[in-house]
Amino acid sequence: MSDSTHAHPHLAREHLPIPDPKHVGLTTYDAKDPNTTYPPITELRPPKGAPNVLIVLIDDVGFGASSAFGGPCDTPVAERLAANGVKLNRFHTTALCSPTRQAMLTGRNHHSVGMGAITEMATSAPGNNSIRPKDTAPVAETLKLNGYSTAQFGKCHEVPGWEVTPVGPFHQWPTGSGFEYFYGFVGGEANQYYPGLYEGTTAVEPPRTPEQGYTLTDDLADHAITWVRQQKALMPDKPFFMYFAPGATHAPHHVPKQWSDKYRGRFDDGWDALRERILARQKELGVVPPDAELTARHDEIPAWEHMPDDLKPVLAKQMEIYAGFLEQTDHAVGRVVDAISDLGVLDDTLIYYIIGDNGASAEGTVNGCYNEMTTLNGLPGIETTEFLLSKIDAFGTPEAYNHYAVGWAHALCAPYQWTKQVASHWGGTRNGTIVSWPNGLPDKGATRDQFHHVIDIVPTILEAAGLPAPHSVNGTTQAPLEGVSMMATLRDAAAPETHQVQYFEMMGNRGIYFQGWTAVTKHRTPWKADVPPPFDDDVWELYEPGDWTQAHDVASENPAKLAELQRLWLIEATKYNVVPLDDRGFERINPDIAGRPQLIRGKSQLLFDGMRVSEWCVLNLKNQSHSVTANLDVPEAGAAGVIVTQGGSVGGWTLYAHENTLKYCYNYFGIDYFVTAAIEEIPAGKHQVRMEFGYDGDGLGKGGDVTLYYDGREVGRGRVERTQPMAFSADEACDVGCDTGSPASPDYGPTGNRFTGTIEWVQIDLGGDGQNHLIKPEDRFNIAMAKQ
Numbered sequence: 001m002s003d004s005t006h007a008h009p010h011l012a013r014e015h016l017p018i019p020d021p022k023h024v025g026l027t028t029y030d031a032k033d034p035n036t037t038y039p040p041i042t043e044l045r046p047p048k049g050a051p052n053v054l055i056v057l058i059d060d061v062g063f064g065a066s067s068a069f070g071g072p073c074d075t076p077v078a079e080r081l082a083a084n085g086v087k088l089n090r091f092h093t094t095a096l097c098s099p100t101r102q103a104m105l106t107g108r109n110h111h112s113v114g115m116g117a118i119t120e121m122a123t124s125a126p127g128n129n130s131i132r133p134k135d136t137a138p139v140a141e142t143l144k145l146n147g148y149s150t151a152q153f154g155k156c157h158e159v160p161g162w163e164v165t166p167v168g169p170f171h172q173w174p175t176g177s178g179f180e181y182f183y184g185f186v187g188g189e190a191n192q193y194y195p196g197l198y199e200g201t202t203a204v205e206p207p208r209t210p211e212q213g214y215t216l217t218d219d220l221a222d223h224a225i226t227w228v229r230q231q232k233a234l235m236p237d238k239p240f241f242m243y244f245a246p247g248a249t250h251a252p253h254h255v256p257k258q259w260s261d262k263y264r265g266r267f268d269d270g271w272d273a274l275r276e277r278i279l280a281r282q283k284e285l286g287v288v289p290p291d292a293e294l295t296a297r298h299d300e301i302p303a304w305e306h307m308p309d310d311l312k313p314v315l316a317k318q319m320e321i322y323a324g325f326l327e328q329t330d331h332a333v334g335r336v337v338d339a340i341s342d343l344g345v346l347d348d349t350l351i352y353y354i355i356g357d358n359g360a361s362a363e364g365t366v367n368g369c370y371n372e373m374t375t376l377n378g379l380p381g382i383e384t385t386e387f388l389l390s391k392i393d394a395f396g397t398p399e400a401y402n403h404y405a406v407g408w409a410h411a412l413c414a415p416y417q418w419t420k421q422v423a424s425h426w427g428g429t430r431n432g433t434i435v436s437w438p439n440g441l442p443d444k445g446a447t448r449d450q451f452h453h454v455i456d457i458v459p460t461i462l463e464a465a466g467l468p469a470p471h472s473v474n475g476t477t478q479a480p481l482e483g484v485s486m487m488a489t490l491r492d493a494a495a496p497e498t499h500q501v502q503y504f505e506m507m508g509n510r511g512i513y514f515q516g517w518t519a520v521t522k523h524r525t526p527w528k529a530d531v532p533p534p535f536d537d538d539v540w541e542l543y544e545p546g547d548w549t550q551a552h553d554v555a556s557e558n559p560a561k562l563a564e565l566q567r568l569w570l571i572e573a574t575k576y577n578v579v580p581l582d583d584r585g586f587e588r589i590n591p592d593i594a595g596r597p598q599l600i601r602g603k604s605q606l607l608f609d610g611m612r613v614s615e616w617c618v619l620n621l622k623n624q625s626h627s628v629t630a631n632l633d634v635p636e637a638g639a640a641g642v643i644v645t646q647g648g649s650v651g652g653w654t655l656y657a658h659e660n661t662l663k664y665c666y667n668y669f670g671i672d673y674f675v676t677a678a679i680e681e682i683p684a685g686k687h688q689v690r691m692e693f694g695y696d697g698d699g700l701g702k703g704g705d706v707t708l709y710y711d712g713r714e715v716g717r718g719r720v721e722r723t724q725p726m727a728f729s730a731d732e733a734c735d736v737g738c739d740t741g742s743p744a745s746p747d748y749g750p751t752g753n754r755f756t757g758t759i760e761w762v763q764i765d766l767g768g769d770g771q772n773h774l775i776k777p778e779d780r781f782n783i784a785m786a787k788q
Helices: 076-083 097-106 139-144 216-234 257-263 270-285 309-342 372-376 385-390 406-412 454-465 487-491 559-575 777-786
Strands: 052-057 086-088 149-156 181-186 197-199 202-204 240-245 349-354 433-436 446-448 501-506 509-514 517-521 541-543 604-607 626-634 641-648 651-658 661-668 672-677 685-695 704-710 713-720 734-736 758-766
Touching (some): 052 097, 052 309, 076 433, 097 139, 097 149, 097 454, 139 149, 139 240, 139 454, 149 216, 181 216, 216 240, 216 309, 240 309, 257 309, 270 406, 309 349, 309 385, 309 406, 454 487, 509 559, 517 559, 541 559, 661 704, 661 713
Parallel strands (some): 052 240, 052 349, 086 446, 149 181, 149 240
Antiparallel strands (some): 197 202, 501 509, 509 517, 517 541, 604 758, 626 685, 626 758, 641 651, 661 672, 685 704, 704 713
């Protein structure tokens, strides 16, 4: 295949970067000499005919959610792309977000690239350390070094937690992983109204407020459209690789009312009836065979009829919000696709529309929640039915941080068993996927039944582009790709299946696929905090090739086949760094036990004005006594605004000036606001303010006494009755000088809260009070020297 740059009949694309051409020939003394000649400078391009590539990856969507695959959530853009391409009915992910994303971007199994679970649960084991090996370069790097323009928009949950800092290192951020441009968030989830955004590696603020109509998904689409228009306007002959990965539809389920209101009343008959409707529609569409069976609902998942009647309006509302959320997301995808079409290049664009990086999320617990942080802190019981009913109209709004109930997640994975995190069964790993490439795929509106996995996307892109899998990238010899190209499948419904064997594992839930057979064992239930059983006590199930939904366990009838597949699972698991199996929960969250680096150590931390750092990057103030001290220069007109804050409207704390008076507010899940105010105003000029928190002790989540000081002199006392034991937020930052996300105190709004004076520094100290309530310059020097 010839290159579009005719000057070089062959480029050494097996070794990236491609070596620079060296001129060998006559060198003249005078450039005006008629014998002076050099070849013209040419720009690097991929082989002729290489398509543009767009990967759309939606978050937390079950196989049965989208209308394109028989679900109740209207996704007309997915349907339109399917009509112009093919649907993949047996496409699989890993059952969790970070692992699926890293596997998809590298073409290797998730344990091969260190992503056995989410980054927050990284350990020192090679299969779980969240560190991408240098010999597994991501596809964006390969395409960029072959002449593609590259950009990512949305979620990046592949950066090791200790590297999510303003000072990096940035080699596993998108712009260090082959993407020339990145606009989105780094982490597991984002507040759709108040996201913590980055452009490249620089923290930026959303361009509008929720009151002005802002939502993250629309913002991501705006930036993607701007980027692709500029790319084609300036370099029309250069293909692009765009990765569009909105935070939707991961919790919190946030969507403007105009999207959710259209679903009012559609789910009043509950999740069991919804499962039956979904399967009937799936058979009509041909996305499951006519004899596919609806799998039984497990005892851990309650029947709709057994849910309290007074809770059902809240439960139905949760599903209405989610359906609107998915439709809004599909609409945003459509805007991006339409922009590509308007540029006249849609027919030359290979699109993967992957509807879910795993199955639907069952992390909202049996009743669902108004504030997801209550469940993440292990306190779902504080949201009573009465409380949830009182908040029913606020679900989906900027005031909420809601998630739906387990029953809805299970229904949206119909007709399969289980949900996200359960890698053993198709409910956790089978995701409806659409592939469109008008100039490259002959079939339109067809389906494909061959088994494929997310690691097959990279080999497919490379084949479509006429590019080899590189032997070396940036000086490192590359490990082989572990996926297989899907191109034969995409071009021929009768093509033989090429992905013969695939292991699955997620925190002990495990399975193996081999030539149609599956052997699986569910080790733990996602929404339960029970201690899982020993691995050897797990009960394995066996399903035959013709059992589309894994409805009939034949392990007792065919023990020899089960033993064969169990042995094959162990072989594959050993090959790809799955062992040692690790089902620990708290231990993996604790870096001291897990063995991963910690950015912040010791008992004191210094912060400066303008800093915005994640919860990873701040001393843990929870469940212990602590103090927060700031040196200020207060203007004559008085002080107002935030000095330092952590968290936001769903939980956190803030030290701020309000009407020239120092205040401390502890926000307990947005349910209670414990406010302590000074009894006098802050004097003008240079002063030191301080908040001391005396923790009650004797367990997690207890209360404490608050004392405020000006220049070491007590000026206020208060009380916090209870605290959040585990986390303030999944994505809100710790800010100095303003509150950049949602507001932690009702005394100020999401904008206009910057401190009016000057903040020289802020210091956080852990432990009981052992000082005279005033930090002297020599104290700060001694602390700094102790950290060298």
